[in-house]
Amino acid sequence: MTKEGVMKTIDYSLYYGDFKALNGITVNIPINRITAIIGPSGCGKSSLIRSFNRMNDLMSNSRTEGTILVDGEDIYSQDVVRLRKKVGMVFQRPNPFPKSIFANVAYGPRIHGIRDKSKLAAIVENSIRDAALWDEVKDDLGKSAFSLSGGQQQRLCIARALAVEPEVILMDEPASALDPVATLKIEELMEKLKRKYTIVIVTHNMQQAARVSDFTAFLLTDSERAGNLIEFGPTIEMFTNPVDNRTEDYISGRFG
Amino acid sequence: MVRETYEAEMNSLREELLRLSRMAEDALDKSVKILKDRLFVEGDELILNDEKINLQCHDIEEHCLNIIATQQPVAGDLRFLFATMQIAMELERIADYAKGIAVINNKIPPGSHIQPLVDIPRMQRKAKEMLELSIDSFLNRDIAIAERLPAMDVEIDMLYEQVFRKLVTHVMQNPDSIADAMLLTFAAHNLERVGDRVVNICERVVYLCTGEVVDMS
Numbered sequence: 001m002t003k004e005g006v007m008k009t010i011d012y013s014l015y016y017g018d019f020k021a022l023n024g025i026t027v028n029i030p031i032n033r034i035t036a037i038i039g040p041s042g043c044g045k046s047s048l049i050r051s052f053n054r055m056n057d058l059m060s061n062s063r064t065e066g067t068i069l070v071d072g073e074d075i076y077s078q079d080v081v082r083l084r085k086k087v088g089m090v091f092q093r094p095n096p097f098p099k100s101i102f103a104n105v106a107y108g109p110r111i112h113g114i115r116d117k118s119k120l121a122a123i124v125e126n127s128i129r130d131a132a133l134w135d136e137v138k139d140d141l142g143k144s145a146f147s148l149s150g151g152q153q154q155r156l157c158i159a160r161a162l163a164v165e166p167e168v169i170l171m172d173e174p175a176s177a178l179d180p181v182a183t184l185k186i187e188e189l190m191e192k193l194k195r196k197y198t199i200v201i202v203t204h205n206m207q208q209a210a211r212v213s214d215f216t217a218f219l220l221t222d223s224e225r226a227g228n229l230i231e232f233g234p235t236i237e238m239f240t241n242p243v244d245n246r247t248e249d250y251i252s253g254r255f256g
Numbered sequence: 257m258v259r260e261t262y263e264a265e266m267n268s269l270r271e272e273l274l275r276l277s278r279m280a281e282d283a284l285d286k287s288v289k290i291l292k293d294r295l296f297v298e299g300d301e302l303i304l305n306d307e308k309i310n311l312q313c314h315d316i317e318e319h320c321l322n323i324i325a326t327q328q329p330v331a332g333d334l335r336f337l338f339a340t341m342q343i344a345m346e347l348e349r350i351a352d353y354a355k356g357i358a359v360i361n362n363k364i365p366p367g368s369h370i371q372p373l374v375d376i377p378r379m380q381r382k383a384k385e386m387l388e389l390s391i392d393s394f395l396n397r398d399i400a401i402a403e404r405l406p407a408m409d410v411e412i413d414m415l416y417e418q419v420f421r422k423l424v425t426h427v428m429q430n431p432d433s434i435a436d437a438m439l440l441t442f443a444a445h446n447l448e449r450v451g452d453r454v455v456n457i458c459e460r461v462v463y464l465c466t467g468e469v470v471d472m473s
Contacts, residue, residue, distance in 0.1 A: 184259065191261050210326040211262075239325040 006031045006167050006198045007052060007087070012066035013226075014047055016059060021047045023226035024066065027217055029168070034190055034199045036213035036235065038206055040250065043219040044227020045202040049170050052200065053087040054080050071167070085112065088161035092173040094153030096145035096160075101128075101137050104145045104156055108164035123163055130196075131159035132189045151182025155189065162197075169193065171201040175208065187212045206251055210239045218247045262327050266336070269319055270395055273340055273347075276312045277391040280347040281384055283309065283354035284450065288380040291361045291443055292373045299358040306355040313348035317341050335467060339460040343394060346453045346460075350387065353446035353453075360443045364436050370426055376440070379415045379447040382408060383454065390457040394464065402461035405454060406472045412451035419444040 007029040014022040022044045029035050037045045047056065054075055056062045068075045075083055085108075096104050105124040114120055124141070128134045133155040137148070145156055154174060161169055171190070175183040190199055190212050203209050209216055216238045218231045231238065231247045242248045283302060290299045320337045323329060329337055386408050393401035423437040455473050462470050 188260055207328050211328070236322045236326060240321055 007068070007070050007200075009048075009051070010067040010069070012051065012064065012068055014044075014051060014056060015063050015065075017061040020224060020226040022051070023222065023224075023228050025219075025227075025229045026066075027229055027232050029198060029200060030215055031198050032194055032196075033214040034194050034201060034212055035215040035217060036209035037200065037202045037217045037219060038204075038209045038250075039219035039227070039230075040221075041204070042225070042227075043221050045219055046172055047227065048217075048219065049172055049200055049202045052168065052170055053084045053089055055089065085164045086166055087168045087170060088164065088166035089170045089172070090154070090157050090161055090174050093177045094150055094157050096148075096153050096156055099145060100142050101145050101148070101156060102141040105159050105163045108160060112164060124159075127159040127163040128156075130162050130193065131155045132185065132192070133159060149182070151178050151185060154178060154182070154186060158186075158189065158193075162193075166197065168198045168200065171199065173202055173204065176204065183208075210235060218242075218244075218250065220246055220250070259327075262323075262329075265319075265323055265327065266333065269316065269323070269337075269340060272312070272316050272319065273344060274391065274395065276309065276316060276344055276347045277387065279309050279312060280351040280354070281387055283351045284380060284384060284387070287354035287357035287361075288373075288377050288447075290358050292377060294361065294364075294366060296362065296366070299361045302358045303355050306351055309351040310348060313344045316344040332464070335464050339394070339464045343391075343457050343460050346456050350450050350453050353450050356446050357443045360439045360446075364439050368433075368436050370423070370430075370433050370436055370440060373440075375415050375419045375422070376444055376447065379412050379419070379444060379451075382412050382415070383447055383450040386412075386451060386454040387457075390454045390461065394457065394461045397461075397465050399462060399465040402458040402465075403472075405458045409451040409455050409473075412448055416444050416448040 009025050009027050012022065012025045013020060025048060037048055039045050050056050051064070051068060052070070052075070056064075057080070064076075070078070070083060070087060097107060099107070102124055105127050106120050109120060109123050114123065125134065128137060133152060136152060137156075140147070145153060148156060158169070158174075175186045178186065187208065190201070193199060194214075201209070201213065213235045215233065216235045217229060218238070219227045220230045222228050231242060231244045233243070238247065239251060242251065283305070286298065286302050289295065290302060320341045324334070324337055386405050389401050390405055392398070393405075420441055423441055427434050427437045452473060459470055459472050462468060462472070
């Protein structure tokens with residue numbers, strides 16, 4: 001694990017066919033901190049976060065330039081399954097498997113070869129506890145994951161991501177499908193999780209980025225519609241005294 | 257619904273403000289002791305220490321701004337932050353008055369005593385009591401205490417008039433001591449201003465509790 005950050009991109013560009021979606025992004029994601037990626041629609045926020053665990057590989061016409069390092073190692077020289085174990089992901093809409101609450105969380109560890117029942121039970125309990133869901137589901141672990149509310153399902157998805165002991169958790173708009181109370185629970189949970197994990201969150205909601213993150217990356221498209229990193233820094237600085245005028249225009253709602 | 261991180265930030269801000277008020281109170285206590293006992297080394301220390309108080313005030317302002325920029329406070333919380341910034345400034349100015357008294361002490365030659373100081377320490381004790389109560393009333397959102405304090409300021413004003421009258425009488429009888437007497441009047445005036453600043457704090461307590469901007473002076 002590198003001292004400066006568990007994850008970094010160096011002059012990283014991403015293409016979908018001929019279209020350049022990200023242009024020469026260099027950013028160092030600080031360890032045990034929450035980093036928010038903000039920017040207007042189409043600026044490449046999701047493309048960037050999906051790059052960290054090679055989700056863009058699923059797009060047949062995608063290609064990359066530059067480097068992304070996780071634990072100091074190029075992500076393309078790592079086994080993708082191993083990479084995704086280290087770099088977990090939570091999506092915009094809760095997407096539990098059509099299985100029990102227990103089986104959802106046990107799924108990852110089972111795939112990674114854990115068969116021992118008591119060990120699995122311990123992992124499931126710890127992961128659900130870490131996701132601040134235990135008290136709400138401890139008596140219903142055998143129930144379908146779909147019996148939970150949206151906010152609970154999202155925390156279950158977080159527990160599922162935690163169960164394989166990742167180093168980084170990527171969250172792509174994790175609260176945008178949730179009501180304000182469930183959103184707040186996710187935000188408080190993130191604050192607790194950063195003690196153990198490095199978190200990267202993509203959010204449309206600037207106020208959410210301001211509330212929860214320690215660092216913020218602001219992306220904006222250039223004249224070719226490619227996403228560029230305009231500014232990266234401590235969130236407090238970004239929201240009180242941004243360096244770039246374009247950042248100030250965006251966060252103060254004077255954009256477009 | 258509890259926002260733990262946000263609550264922790266607000267609580268730490270309360271503690272920072274309390275720390276600043278203790279620093280200002282301490283400076284005030286020391287300044288009058290310095291003038292009363294003619295302590296020059298301690299006076300220079302107090303003058304130097306003022307920079308720490310200024311920095312504490314700036315830290316509070318910055319903390320308030322950061323919370324406003326990142327946590328979207330509204331209603332009572334927003335009023336609290338706005339009032340905290342203003343109270344921090346009042347406390348910083350109160351500490352400046354204390355520093356001013358130490359500067360005055362340096363200007364009065366050693367051994368030059370017009371008369372033993374009685375009313376000036378009395379003003380300081382009254383001002384200190386008011387200051388403590390005003391900060392308590394702010395942190396506990398206790399408007400009743402804040403509304404009581406302007407009456408105490410009137411007592412400080414009366415003490416100031418008394419100091420002024422006594423010094424005028426003294427100067428009339430001892431024209432050579434006019435410079436020292438004027439300097440002592442300035443010192444008393446500084447304490448009189450502390451009382452006014454505390455009344456400003458009380459106005460912020462009313463604003464915090466009711467949202468009303470009032471003039472209590």
